[in-house]
Amino acid sequence: MDLWQTIPQLLISGITFGAIYALVGLGFVTIARASQIINFAQGEFVMLGGMTTFFFLRGVHLPYPLAALFAILIVILIGFLLHLLVIYPLRKASLPILLMATLGAALFLSSTSALLFGTLPKALPPFSGSGLFEIGKVSIHAQSLFVMGATFLVLLFLYFLSQRTLLGKAMEASSTDPLGADLSGISRNLMIFLAFGVSAGIGSIAGIFITPIFYVSYHSGTLIGLKGFIAAVLGGWGKHSGAILGGFALGVVESLSVAFIPSGYKDAIAFIVLLLILYIRPKGILGSPFIDSRRW
Amino acid sequence: MVKQFQKEFRKRDLVYSIALWFLSLIIPDPQLHYRREYHFRKRDLFYFLTLLLLPLIWSDAHFHHLMVLSGIHGILALGLTLFLGYAGQISLGHAAFFGIGAYTTAILTTRYGVPSFFAFWASALIASFFAWLIGRPLLKLKGYFLALATLGFGEIFLVLVRESPTLTGGVIGIFDIPFFSLAGFVFDTYLKQYYLIWGVLSGLVLFSKNLIRSKMGRAFLAVAASEDGASVIGIDVARIKLGVFVIGAAFAGLAGSLFASVMSTANPETFSLNLSVLIVMMVILGGMGNLYGPIAGAIFLTFLINGLSRYQEYSLPIYGVILILLLIFFPDGIGTRLRVRLIYLISYLGRKKRREKVEL
Numbered sequence: 001m002d003l004w005q006t007i008p009q010l011l012i013s014g015i016t017f018g019a020i021y022a023l024v025g026l027g028f029v030t031i032a033r034a035s036q037i038i039n040f041a042q043g044e045f046v047m048l049g050g051m052t053t054f055f056f057l058r059g060v061h062l063p064y065p066l067a068a069l070f071a072i073l074i075v076i077l078i079g080f081l082l083h084l085l086v087i088y089p090l091r092k093a094s095l096p097i098l099l100m101a102t103l104g105a106a107l108f109l110s111s112t113s114a115l116l117f118g119t120l121p122k123a124l125p126p127f128s129g130s131g132l133f134e135i136g137k138v139s140i141h142a143q144s145l146f147v148m149g150a151t152f153l154v155l156l157f158l159y160f161l162s163q164r165t166l167l168g169k170a171m172e173a174s175s176t177d178p179l180g181a182d183l184s185g186i187s188r189n190l191m192i193f194l195a196f197g198v199s200a201g202i203g204s205i206a207g208i209f210i211t212p213i214f215y216v217s218y219h220s221g222t223l224i225g226l227k228g229f230i231a232a233v234l235g236g237w238g239k240h241s242g243a244i245l246g247g248f249a250l251g252v253v254e255s256l257s258v259a260f261i262p263s264g265y266k267d268a269i270a271f272i273v274l275l276l277i278l279y280i281r282p283k284g285i286l287g288s289p290f291i292d293s294r295r296w
Numbered sequence: 297m298v299k300q301f302q303k304e305f306r307k308r309d310l311v312y313s314i315a316l317w318f319l320s321l322i323i324p325d326p327q328l329h330y331r332r333e334y335h336f337r338k339r340d341l342f343y344f345l346t347l348l349l350l351p352l353i354w355s356d357a358h359f360h361h362l363m364v365l366s367g368i369h370g371i372l373a374l375g376l377t378l379f380l381g382y383a384g385q386i387s388l389g390h391a392a393f394f395g396i397g398a399y400t401t402a403i404l405t406t407r408y409g410v411p412s413f414f415a416f417w418a419s420a421l422i423a424s425f426f427a428w429l430i431g432r433p434l435l436k437l438k439g440y441f442l443a444l445a446t447l448g449f450g451e452i453f454l455v456l457v458r459e460s461p462t463l464t465g466g467v468i469g470i471f472d473i474p475f476f477s478l479a480g481f482v483f484d485t486y487l488k489q490y491y492l493i494w495g496v497l498s499g500l501v502l503f504s505k506n507l508i509r510s511k512m513g514r515a516f517l518a519v520a521a522s523e524d525g526a527s528v529i530g531i532d533v534a535r536i537k538l539g540v541f542v543i544g545a546a547f548a549g550l551a552g553s554l555f556a557s558v559m560s561t562a563n564p565e566t567f568s569l570n571l572s573v574l575i576v577m578m579v580i581l582g583g584m585g586n587l588y589g590p591i592a593g594a595i596f597l598t599f600l601i602n603g604l605s606r607y608q609e610y611s612l613p614i615y616g617v618i619l620i621l622l623l624i625f626f627p628d629g630i631g632t633r634l635r636v637r638l639i640y641l642i643s644y645l646g647r648k649k650r651r652e653k654v655e656l
Contacts, residue, residue, distance in 0.1 A: 038440045089624045095439055096386050100580060101623045103573050108616030115609055222569070226451075229444065268455035271448035278445050279433045 008138045010255045016144040016213065018251025019151040023206035024228025025235070025243035026154060027199040032238050033162070034171040034195035035188075040102040041082060043225020044109040045200045048075050049207025050216035051113050054122045064125075072204045078109070079200025083193050091189065106222065114218035121217035124208070147209045151244070154202055158240050161198070171195055223267065230274045236284030245285060312642050343588075347498070351490050360486035364558055366598040367493035368551050373578040373590035374500055375547025380576065381584035382508060383540045384520025385435070388572045389446030392453035393423040393545040395567030397552025402470040402562040403463065412476045416553045423549025424542045431541040435534065450572055457564045469563035476557040489558050496554065497591070500547060504587055507543070516540055517585075581622055583629025593629070 027042045052074050056067035086105050090098055126143045162168035174181040174188040181188055207216065214220075227250065235246025250270060257269045277284065351360050376390050397419035404410040404418060434445050457464045464470065476483045476492060483492045507513050515536045518526040527533050556562050578597050582589030600618065604611040622630070 086620055086624075090627070093623070093627050096380065096443075096576065096580060097623050097627050099386070099388075099440065099443055100573065100576055101620055104616050104619035104623065107573075108613055108620070111612030111616065115613060226444075226447070230448075233441070233444070262459065264459040265455055268452045271452045274448045275433070275445060275452075278437055278441060282437065282441065 006259060007256065010259055011252060012138055012140055012144070014252035014255025015248060016141070016147055016251070017255055018231075018248035019144075019147045020206055020210050020224070020247070021228050021231040021250050022151050022244045022247025023147075023154060023202060023209075024224055025232035025247050026158060026240060027202040027206070028229050028232045029238060029240060029243045030158065030199040030202065031192075031195050032175070032232075034175050035192040036175055037087065037098060037192070038102070038229070039082075039087075039196070039199065040099065040225065040229075041106040041109060042199065042203055042228060043221035043223070044106050044113075045075050045079065045203025045221075046207040046210070046224050046228075047216055047218065047221030048078060048109065048113060049204030050124065050211035051117050051122065051207075051218070052204075053208050053211065054124055054216075055117060057124065068208050071208060072201055075204035075207075076197050076201045079196045079203075080193065082200070083196040087192065087196070088189060091192075106225070110218050110221055117218070119218055121215035121220075122211070123215050124211040126212040141213060143209070143212045147213075150205055150209045151247075154205060155240060155244060158198075158202075162240070167194070227270050230270050234273060234277050234284055236286035237288040239284075239286055239288065242284050242286045242288070249285070315642060316639060344498070347494050351487055355487070357486050360490050362598060362602055363595075364486060364489050364493055366595040367490070367497050368555050368558070369575070369578060369594035369598055370497050370591040371493075371500060371551035371554070372548055372575050373582065373594045374497070374504060374587065375544035375551070376575050377579045377582070377584065377587065377590040378504060378507070378516065378547075379540050379544040380579050381586065381590070382513065382516040382520060383537060384516075385537060385541070386439070386443045386576070387446040387541075387544070388443050388569070388576065389448075389450035389453075390544070390548055390575050391567045391569070391571035392450040393427060393548035394552040394555070394571065395453060395457065395562075395564070396423045396426055397549030398556040398562040398567070399457070399464055399470070399552075400549070401553040401556040402473050405474050405557070406470060406472065412474060412553075412557050413478050416476070416550065416557075419553035420546040420549040423552065424546040427542045427545030428538065431538045432534075435537045435541060447569065447572070450567075450569060454564055454568060457567075464562075464564075467564060469561055471561050473556050473560045473562065475560070476554065483558075493554055493558070496550065500550070501587060501591070508587070512536065512539060577619060581626065581630050586629070589629055596630070 024042060024046055027045065028038065031037055031039050031042075049071055052071035053067050056062045056070050057064060060067070062070065082105055086101050087098070090101050093101075126141075160168075162172060170181070170186045171191045171194065173184070174186055174191040178188060181191075210216070228247070231247035231250045232243045233246065234242075234250055235244065236242030250273060253273060254266060254269045258266060351363065372390060372394060376387065379385050379387055400419040400422045401412065401415040404415040405412055410418070430449055434442070434449070437445050458467055460466070461468075476489075483489050508516065515526065515531045518529070518531055519533055519536050523533050526536075555566075574597060578593035579590045580593075581596065582591070582593030601611075601615065604615055607614060
């Protein structure tokens with residue numbers, strides 16, 4: 001059967017996709033753990049990460065690691081600015097307004113990057129040669145391994161940040177119990193500010209690691225952002241482990257679906273998964289600390 | 297307070313009160329739903345005459361075209377304001393119902409030769425049928441998750457439209473949809489289409505006005521205030537939410553049908569997430585819990601986008617910045633409490649002059 005031979009290959013590419021969705025989902029979760037805000041501009045951080053690296057590599061001719069470092073710093077700066085200019089003035093606004101404001105910011109970021117970097121899709125060179133190696137009949141892109149490594153490192157970083165440092169505890173406290181955080185002298189606005197920085201950094205890392213595999217163009221951020229959010233909801237909203245699990249599950253399901261239905265429907269799969277999980281188990285696979293099971 | 301005003305009457309207060317009287321004619325009352333019954337007021341006559349005479353006074357084909365578009369956006373925003381502004385739910389998939397309406401009309405009129413008048417009603421029926429179908433599982437959700445789920449529905453709709461070229465024409469869409477015609481009268485110029493669309497919009501405004509004063513309309517407000525509270529006083533929350541979702545979808549279906557028969561094309565690019573965001577922006581900028589506001593917001597945003605299109609590639613960044621600034625500085629909508637704010641401003645100016653005199 002031809003079909004069954006393609007499945008291991010699809011599985012590998014699904015896991016690569018899954019690592020990316022997991023990284024983007026971790027960005028959403030970082031902000032949600034600090035403030036209950038959902039930042040729809042998260043996908044734009046991914047896009048900007050790839051775009052600015054490309055700019056530093058090709059436009060300024062910096063060495064690769066330096067270009068990536070500068071790109072991460074710039075995207076973190078954009079994340080801080082997003083909080084200062086959009087989220088902070090709207091900190092007392094109602095949900096639809098905050099939602100629209102982040103969507104407006106996403107529109108602004110993507111169209112500005114089209115203006116600055118051009119509308120053509122861009123690809124970065126892979127990190128180590130053109131590494132394609134084969135195990136049995138399955139060929140693996142070396143970049144996939146880098147993506148997996150990055151996901152693992154980011155997860156480790158977030159774990160230590162939230163479990164082992166006072167700062168991470170303070171971030172979490174400002175979301176779970178705002179009044180208690182205020183009473184114990186935690187500046188909630190500062191925590192949300194820092195969370196936006198961390199989330200933008202994670203987004204840009206995701207962008208840098210995926211651009212060698214897939215082209216990045218100015219409007220690719222929206223879909224990646226939405227799928228990352230779906231991954232975070234699927235695994236369990238507000239949990240690091242949930243975002244990772246949801247990301248891999250979503251990537252594998254999406255990739256395997258190509259074997260059974262026409263590939264044009266691939267983008268719809270993620271949303272169908274979303275509707276199903278929201279209908280059957282809104283808490284997500286691992287359960288969520290933020291969603292009260294009774295009222296959903 | 298009124299007594300005080302009469303006691304200290306000055307001649308220049310006449311000027312202010314004339315200004316205020318004019319404002320009361322034009323600016324809608326944000327607390328409309330507290331009125332018990334509907335009277336045909338002078339304000340409505342003013343609106344009606346303005347609508348009737350505006351295209352004749354400003355007879356410019358481009359202006360007529362923009363007003364036609366604003367009218368279609370107005371119908372969409374009116375449907376969403378029942379859902380978002382009155383019942384307090386959020387939907388980012390409204391463009392999908394607009395698309396369903398447009399494609400229904402397109403397919404019925406081009407493939408089966410159905411008269412556009414019947415296709416018009418069929419669009420509303422089919423859009424509301426789809427809303428009823430997906431509304432029951434979807435409306436269990438709240439807040440961000442409802443927004444995301446409706447957004448997902450919109451994206452699935454787009455993918456289905458693109459991937460079934462035999463039915464919908466795929467990415468290219470459907471062309472040569474006949475103009476709307478009723479009993480042999482064809483609406484083929486922008487002026488005729490203007491009267492058609494604003495006529496439909498006026499009818500829908502009247503319908504919505506009656507709806508929000510009905511038992512169901514009161515229930516919307518109760519659901520928006522507190523779902524638990526609403527269910528305690530005997531409101532079937534799930535039914536009310538589904539009902540308002542279906543009504544909003546029917547409005548969107550009507551708008552889509554009109555769009556298809558006015559523009560003569562139906563193309564998946566038109567019904568993307570951007571349109572859904574635009575409609576929600578119209579409702580927010582017009583002011584939630586207000587019927588005239590979203591229509592004003594629709595006109596404002598349609599003209600804003602048209603004005604910005606002169607700047608070509610700079611238009612989208614400028615548009616994004618303007619949206620964020622409007623949200624930051626007018627979170628309750630531009631029109632909401634405008635009268636109160638203007639009264640405050642005018643009275644402040646009046647008081648300021650007097651204060652200066654006293655100090656001298």
